[in-house]
Amino acid sequence: MNPLTRYIVVSFLFATAGLLAFPANAQDIVVGEFASLTGSEATFGVNSSNGVELAKEEINNAGGLLGGRKIKIIMEDDQSKPGQPSAAVKKLIANDKAVAIVGEIASSRSLEAAPICQEAKIPMVSPGSTNPSVTEKGDYIFRVCFIDPFQGTVMAKFALDNLHTKKVAILQDVKSDYSKGLAQFFKEYFTSHGGQIVIDRSYTGGGTDKDFRAQLTAIKAAQPEAIFVPGYYTEAGLIAKQARSLGIKVPLLGGDGWDSPKLTEIGGSALDGCYFSTHFSVQDKNPKVQDFVKKYQGKFHALPDGMAPLGYDAMTILAQAINTAGSTDGTKIRDALTNVKDYPGVTGNITIDEKRNATKSAVVLQVKANRANFVASVPP
């Protein structure tokens, strides 16, 4: 390499580095996003951010917001680990000057970021955190999904009315606010409507516990007719496998934390005949859903799970709010978000209530031969 080419190459490198460091057009509207792209709940982060990406692309292709300004997403991976979301959100708000934040799927991690957004008066929209306390952190925190009192009730109702079970065991993840919340609301409805929780055991999720035989052996001895496992997919798959190998034949029930292609990859045929509640089914005939499935498959070459359309809905509702607000001011965006009514999202009609939660229906899916089939839709 002669000195001149070296000079050109070096200056070119610096120029590219400069572009990478300051790529944002001053006109761009910066939306921050933090998600679990890696770690034990990686498919949640990957799929929801795919949804966000799809929505962003559509909005930008249609001319952007506020008269032609493009949306720019800045993404932070929190590795499915506690402690990371707060650092990510602080960076997004202080360094990247995000005007709004798209939050996490996992409630524990949204709960960690919420107070920071609240204090900075930057609205945060969580696609899929269902624990009620998330939006209780302040009036800048929103979600586009239903909450656990509803989801827990749906599954309890389903266990009583559709499966005709009266004796259910619970195996919950003590490390997850989501799991504990779901277990509590399931228990409340189930026991107050004639059911009985015969045994309640817990484990530590997030990739910590891998052996559940101890809890499952105790559960087997209690002879339940179904087992409610309101955890995440990595553990649910292993739990199903170990339950079957211990000779437990009753169905396992779960929540939207199960909704991942990895579930059956880990659990395999052990999950056949198990049920879980979630936000959306690819088998839904609604043209809005089918249109989304087609677009998603075209871009990512995979079927969306429940988290992808939630990411999509979170982004489109946020975009609509920015347009309605006519400004990128956090307070104005928040005011616009509180007024969302009957928004036709992919995951159903979304109305933001006074507690900044979305009211909409849930679906119950049954796992069979590595697929989740639609069983029932439960209105709010």
Added chain:
Amino acid sequence: MDDKRILGYAPLRMTSTEFLQQLINGLSLGAFYALIALGYTMVYGVLRFINFAHGDVFMIGAFCGYYLSPRLLPHFTGWMTPLGPISVLVLTMLICALLGIAIEKIAYRPLRSRPKLTVLITAIGVSLFLEYGGQFVFGADPKSFPELMPDRPLEGTGALTITTIQLAAFIVTISLLVALTFIVKRTRLGMAMRALSNNATAAALMGVNIDTVVSFTFGLGSALAGAGGILFALSYPSIDPLMGLLPGIKAFVAAVLGGIGNIPGAAVGGIVLGVVETFVGGSAFSTYRDAIAFALLIIILLFRPTGIFGRAQIEKV
């Protein structure tokens, strides 16, 4: 025993079937801890230092199995089918042995004459390197481990269930333990290991090549960790680069519990820890499983500071 249970009232009550089943669960969990603990204890016996990267060699073992299985298994068909998993196991143990020897050569040997603390910190560094290097190379998301053998309950065990994998894991653990005891007690290298453990300077003066013996010790310990990784991944088929962290710590505790430096002690320590954890996990105190298990260990160590098998004058490996 009473078959009826009342929640919150008699949290520790269980039927005899349940008791035996929990014992089986505990034994099979403890077997993993024992396999990993052996590596800790051997290195400690010879070098008097804790190789904190040991749990991560265990993780590498699981990933070796993950990448080797699809490449090796299709070559074994018909009557050779059972040889497939065995070849994966053997090859993984070989790779892990080489990795262990390399770690010792590159990271620990140059520091051998330095204070023990320096080597200890280096070991933590190696551990973090393997964990986060693993995240970079393998990806941080959990992967599902291939089924090397059919997992089904054995026939004729009545109300109890023992799965084929649990049995295989137990058999492999016992055979490796027997092989290890044989190597240490009956071979020249084993004798050299014991000599080194007793008095390194004297052993060197008697013509023992210390470098060879240390390399051998690391290789042996890491091969066991690799085998542990494969068996663990078979039983809990979701593997990720940080999977070695907790089993590593627990195996370390098991080694201390059994009396660090003592081979049967490590095996017994692992089994005790597995059984205690399982019984707490099955009780109404399942939330506090690790807390109670570790509190029990602290109490045992308060009464026997050298561990179950530790004595003032013990034959260390």
